[in-house]
Amino acid sequence: MSLKDDFFIVIKNISHRKLRSWLTVLGVVIGVAAIIALVAVGRSLESSIEKEFEDFGSDKITIVAAGGNLPGFGTGLTTKDVDAVKNVKGLEYVEGMLYESGKATHKEESINVFFFAWESDNSKVLFDDFGADFSAGAPFETDSNKIVIGSRVAADLFEKKLSLGSKLEIEDEKFEVAGILEPVGNPDDDSLIYMPMGVARELFDKEDDVSFMFAKVKPGSDIDEIADKITAELKKERSEESFNVITPEQLIEQVGTVLGIIEGVLVGIAGISLIVGSVGIAGSMYTSVIERTRDVGIMKAVGATNNEITAMFLIEAGLMGLVGGIIGVMFGFLIASMIGFAIAQAGFTFLEITVEPWLVLFGLAFALIVGMLSGFFPARQAARLKPVEALRK
Amino acid sequence: MAKNSVIRLDNVWKTYKMGEVDVQALRGLSLEVNDGEFVAIEGPSGSGKSTAMNMIGALDYPSKGSVYLGNHDITKLSESQLAVIRGRKIGFVFQQFNLLANLSAMENVALPMMFQGVSPSKRRERARNLLESVGLGDRLNHRPSELSGGQQQRVAIARALSNNPEVILADEPTGNIDSKTGQAIIALLRGMHREGKTIIMITHDHKLAKFADRIELLKDGVIVGGSKK
Numbered sequence: 072m073s074l075k076d077d078f079f080i081v082i083k084n085i086s087h088r089k090l091r092s093w094l095t096v097l098g099v100v101i102g103v104a105a106i107i108a109l110v111a112v113g114r115s116l117e118s119s120i121e122k123e124f125e126d127f128g129s130d131k132i133t134i135v136a137a138g139g140n141l142p143g144f145g146t147g148l149t150t151k152d153v154d155a156v157k158n159v160k161g162l163e164y165v166e167g168m169l170y171e172s173g174k175a176t177h178k179e180e181s182i183n184v185f186f187f188a189w190e191s192d193n194s195k196v197l198f199d200d201f202g203a204d205f206s207a208g209a210p211f212e213t214d215s216n217k218i219v220i221g222s223r224v225a226a227d228l229f230e231k232k233l234s235l236g237s238k239l240e241i242e243d244e245k246f247e248v249a250g251i252l253e254p255v256g257n258p259d260d261d262s263l264i265y266m267p268m269g270v271a272r273e274l275f276d277k278e279d280d281v282s283f284m285f286a287k288v289k290p291g292s293d294i295d296e297i298a299d300k301i302t303a304e305l306k307k308e309r310s311e312e313s314f315n316v317i318t319p320e321q322l323i324e325q326v327g328t329v330l331g332i333i334e335g336v337l338v339g340i341a342g343i344s345l346i347v348g349s350v351g352i353a354g355s356m357y358t359s360v361i362e363r364t365r366d367v368g369i370m371k372a373v374g375a376t377n378n379e380i381t382a383m384f385l386i387e388a389g390l391m392g393l394v395g396g397i398i399g400v401m402f403g404f405l406i407a408s409m410i411g412f413a414i415a416q417a418g419f420t421f422l423e424i425t426v427e428p429w430l431v432l433f434g435l436a437f438a439l440i441v442g443m444l445s446g447f448f449p450a451r452q453a454a455r456l457k458p459v460e461a462l463r464k
Numbered sequence: 465m466a467k468n469s470v471i472r473l474d475n476v477w478k479t480y481k482m483g484e485v486d487v488q489a490l491r492g493l494s495l496e497v498n499d500g501e502f503v504a505i506e507g508p509s510g511s512g513k514s515t516a517m518n519m520i521g522a523l524d525y526p527s528k529g530s531v532y533l534g535n536h537d538i539t540k541l542s543e544s545q546l547a548v549i550r551g552r553k554i555g556f557v558f559q560q561f562n563l564l565a566n567l568s569a570m571e572n573v574a575l576p577m578m579f580q581g582v583s584p585s586k587r588r589e590r591a592r593n594l595l596e597s598v599g600l601g602d603r604l605n606h607r608p609s610e611l612s613g614g615q616q617q618r619v620a621i622a623r624a625l626s627n628n629p630e631v632i633l634a635d636e637p638t639g640n641i642d643s644k645t646g647q648a649i650i651a652l653l654r655g656m657h658r659e660g661k662t663i664i665m666i667t668h669d670h671k672l673a674k675f676a677d678r679i680e681l682l683k684d685g686v687i688v689g690g691s692k693k
Binding site for chain 2: 072073075076083084087365366368369370371372373374375376377378379457458459462
């Protein structure tokens with residue numbers, strides 16, 4: 072009996088009970104689609120975030136107050152700490168940043184926005200180092216009421232769009248838009264308003280507060296060594312528990328750990344659905360063996376060997392698995408793309424969804440193996456049927 | 465032995481366990497069928513007919529005694545070896561036709577050849593010829609459910625012939641069809657016999673058994689007599 076003959080018989084059997092075959096296949100489709108979609112989104116998220124960090128550069132150090140390690144969390148740093156860090160050799164600069172929220176009014180429409188303030192004399196370099204490109208205008212360079220706005224502030228946040236020279240009231244003081252940034256692909260960053268530090272200190276009544284510090288190391292310096300020096304310098308002023316010095320590598324590591332956990336959970340969920348799918352195949356195959364006991368008896372009577380019967384059932388299960396895998400991969404790709412589209416609609420345009428070839432191969436191989444494994448025991452049971460007993464059914 | 469023995473049963477016993485009780489379906493059955501004979505094994509229900517059929521058809525192993533298929537002792541063969549030999553040497557015609565419902569008439573007839581590794585084109589050609597020879601040339605692609613009982617049994621006969629076996633083993637071949645169609649089936653079997661096939665027919669019906677050259681009477685799992693034309 073050739074493989075072609077096996078397939079002939081198998082396809083006859085599968086198509087004889089179309090609905091049940093499709094339902095069985097559906098179990099695998101759901102499992103594989105879930106795995107493909109979840110892993111693709113997880114991996115894409117990971118690589119997009121890594122790319123963001125790469126763009127950001129590996130020569131930047133962030134210093135935050137304890138209680139959080141992302142900018143804007145925790146308080147307690149002051150301009151005195153910034154001055155202390157300035158003593159560390161090997162730094163190109165260190166800047167104290169202020170992160171505040173407040174009311175902005177444009178043509179009688181008021182909304183709450185977040186503000187970012189830094190020293191006006193280093194402003195150009197900071198915009199550069201933050202990876203912010205200007206679509207119009209230029210950075211502020213003096214402590215005047217000139218602001219730079221993110222792309223969403225200009226286009227989306229207010230009913231009436233803002234352009235270069237637009238007037239804006241912030242906390243009851245008048246400001247003028249001096250620059251508009253290109254989108255960076257993250258709705259939070261694109262909704263920021265940047266202003267000179269001197270102006271912000273008065274406006275928000277923050278005499279010497281610093282939300283976080285941002286430092287750039289000189290080319291050729293060892294960033295970890297400098298991070299240690301910063302820690303040593305700050306320890307002179309305050310306790311070690313009250314601040315964190317964060318290098319990009321640490322951030323990537325932390326983000327990577329979180330993403331790893333998320334991905335693990337997603338794959339776990341997908342794995343469970345695949346197990347359910349394989350139980351479906353096994354169940355369907357067992358039913359099929361019972362239903363076809365007589366057929367097995369007939370085939371044995373007319374000369375089928377045990378191995379030929381085993382092969383038939385194994386191929387049947389494997390084929391259902393593989394078909395489920397192929398459809399599952401396609402659905403998974405579709406779902407991943409839809410998730411990517413939805414995320415992009417929400418403003419996170421930096422996320423690029425890609426389904427890597429290994430993932431597709433893995434999905435197909437997994438489906439085939441799951442199918443054949445679930446078919447193994449039913450197949451053996453079918454092969455062991457005695458022709459006499461099988462024919463009596 | 466003047467003629468070649470095709471099937472020989474030597475003091476065959478078969479015991480089934482039915483719960484706690486051992487049922488002896490065959491008690492020392494001996495039988496020899498020679499090449500080219502038409503033998504009927506006749507017996508009432510419960511006489512061990514079906515068990516005898518399983519032994520003659522090499523569908524099961526005896527509990528005691530030997531069964532020879534040509535010169536193969538089937539008790540010495542594995543299940544798979546037995547399957548191959550069975551497929552080549554014996555053509556079955558069952559009371560319930562036993563066709564595969566998913567397959568067309570032609571595919572059913574071709575099935576035993578598939579297990580013998582005959583090429584697809586040869587299978588198709590031979591299946592068509594066989595179906596034409598049993599008068600079903602216009603029903604090649606019909607499924608069993610689209611055929612009458614008599615037609616299904618003719619498909620089964622064509623299938624029994626497909627590997628050109630030495631023996632046709634027919635178990636109550638007219639049991640599930642009306643008497644007029646039954647006569648046509650018997651005529652087919654007789655025709656095959658005239659062409660040199662060995663036919664063994666198992667039946668409870670003496671009128672049917674009389675078509676054979678030799679009748680062996682089975683009772684309580686053993687041959688109790690017989691007659692020859």
